Amino acid sequence: MARINLYSLVGAGDIFAAGLTGSEFYSQLSAAKPDEEIELHIHSDGGDALDGMMMANVLSDHKGRKVAVIDGTCASAATFAAMACDTVKMRASALMMIHVAWSDASGQPDKLREKADQLDKVITAMRPLYERRNVPSAKIDAWMASQETWFTAAEAKAAADAAQAAAIQTAAAAAAQAALAGPWGKLTAAERGRLLAAMGR
Secondary structure, three states, X not given: OEEEEEOOOEOOOOOOOOOEOHHHHHHHHHOOOOOOOEEEEEEEOOEOHHHHHHHHHHXXXXXXXXXXXXXXXXXXXXXXXXXXXXXXXXXXXXXXXXXXXXXXXXXXXXXXXXXXXXXXXXXXHHHHHHHXXXXXXXXXXXXXXXXXXXXXXXHHHHHHHHHHXXXXXXXXXXXXXXXXXOHHHHOOHHHHHHHHHHOOO
């Protein structure tokens, strides 16, 4: 097992000078064997969304099992890497925070509109990171409409359990619809009853 620590801000630049960049994260991940289990420990207030997305993408490509362990705070762009893991574990006193993308901007109206358009694209790109955890679109919309949504470990588990239940219901409904579209769906109720009786059910 290879351990990677995300114990800093995400990204490096004018705002996130001391952060871990996506490239640096990839270098650490590349040091592991292709199918080696990764244990990603997180205590980060977040940072640059694009660096966070890169971390999530390269984690998704890793063939080994990925486990995120939230040791303190997992906020903003730091949640992207957690969402890319197969399993997410939170310490009892840990916190997770999700919010809509934001940016500082100054300049003339055209420049501000351009920045707003860029933010809209970042928000669009963020959605699949949460959708892969089977989070319903309505729930993601609510998170994106809020400045900040904080979760305790218990609240995060409840949200994950609800998302999993919704995904199972959706899959069951799709399977039932597919069955009705096939040969089974062409039988009358009486024919189905006789077939089930013959099968001993």
